Amino acid sequence: MALFKKLILTGVIVSVAAVAGFQWWARQPIAGAGAGQVIPFAIAQGSGVAAAAQQMATAGVPVNPFLFGVLARVTGKAGQIKAGSYELKPGTTPRRLLSQLVRGEFAQESLTIIEGWTFRQMRQTVDAAPNIKHETAALSDRELLAKVLGPDEKYPAAEGLFFPDTYLFAKNASDLSIYRRAxxxxxxRLKSAWDKRDPDLPYGDPYQALIMASLVEKETGLKSDRPMVAGVFVNRLKTGxxxxTDPTVIYGLGDKYDGKIHKKDLETDTPxxxxxxxxLPPTPIALPGAPSLLAATAPAKTDAxxxxxxxxxxxxxxxxLTEHNKAVNQYQIRNDARK
Incomplete structure (x- = not known):
């Protein structure tokens, strides 16, 4: 009887020790991931916890597959693992790793679209981005637009329809997701600016405001000057x-632009x-940022x-015109003479 009690006590002690050891293991940084080393891995769609653990092991994640599976089951998260691309960073514990997989904390990349870029420049940047699934590279602008907006889209061109910003995305995400988010x-942003617009604007719809914003974007990089530039253009539209504006001429020249506007360029008619x-021109000429959208819809009150x-x-x-000609002489002609 005494021996039986001793065996039971020994079993309890071993079980408690095993549980304590397991809990300790789950909270310790995963051994074998070197300092500064990031290990990429992917979990395939439809993977259960056993398959996920094996995929991690195959990718070089030094976590015990059996113990990781036990952790997922005892915490009730075995069926919540999300497929996707991940990274194991130094210092990550098994418990934290499981949380990453359950929360879908995918390995992220970033892509920056600059204010004032043309859509062509945006496409070149997206097409050259690594770690992204390129599904649009072979599409024309019109085909890409139909993929993003749907077959019923009615915009005359893709230019100006995408917001310049830095976009985070999971590794191997489709490039279409970037275009759709942009x-x-x-x-x-356009709706927000349009809803707060000056009631006396010479635009028929938000798209014309977007066109104006693109002109403002290309005419000045100085945020404080944008409302005044928009004010000048609005005054011109109102007076006929x-x-x-030179940037529209440059845009109309396309590949024929050689870096300098010539007199013949100003006289050659294009849309x-x-x-x-x-x-206004028929479409935007660039991707305007938020300050230009606001300037186009709330231009400065000016007689300029x-x-x-x-x-x-x-x-x-x-x-x-008299004052303007004096300013041209003072600034442009003198600046040209200094070059």
Whole structure:
């Protein structure tokens, strides 16, 4: 009888020790992951905990597959593991690793789209991005737009429809997800700006405001000048003056632009030449950021009809042609002479 009691006591002690040891193991950094070493791994769709543990082991994650499976089961999370691409970082414990898989904390990459880029530049950047599934590289702009917006989309071009920002994405995510998020963000930002717009604007719809925002974006990189630039363009539209903005001419030239605008370029008619055609161009000419969207929908109240670059990033604004010509002489001609 005494021997039986001793055996039971020994079994209890061993069980308690095993549980304590298991809990200790679950809270300790995974042994074998070297300092500074990040180990990438992927969990396939439909994987159970045993398959997931084996996939991690195959990828070089130094966690005991059996114990990891036990941890997932005793915590009730064995059926909650999400497929995707992950990274094991130094210092990660088995419990933290399990949390990553359950929460879907995928390994993330980032891609930055710059304000003022054209859609063509955006596509080149997305196409060159590593660690992303390229599903749009062979598509035309129109085909890509249909994939993003659906077959019933009615925009004349993709230009301007994507918001410039830094986008985080899981490794091997589809590039379509970037385009969809960028488009959704642009529509949200445009709607927000349009809903707060000045009631006396010469735009027929939000798309025309987006076109104006792209002109403002390309005319100045100085945030504080954007409302004034928009104010000048709005005044010109209201009075029937030509917009005469060089960035539209450059956009209309496309690959023919050699880095400098020539007199013949200003005189050659294209749908985007605002020296030869009145009103706004038919589409945006770039991807405008939030400040340009706000400037286009809430332009400065001004009597200015002209502006010229001072050569330092700022602009001089004038209400009449005489004053403008003086400013051109003061800033542009003198700056050209200094070169």
């Amino acid at each position: 488009h959704d963000m642009m529509m949200k 003056m030509l917009l005469q 985007y030449n605002t020296y030869t055609r009145p009103g 009809l002209y502006f010229v670059s001072r050569g330092d990033g700022t602009s001089h604004f004038s209400a009449n």
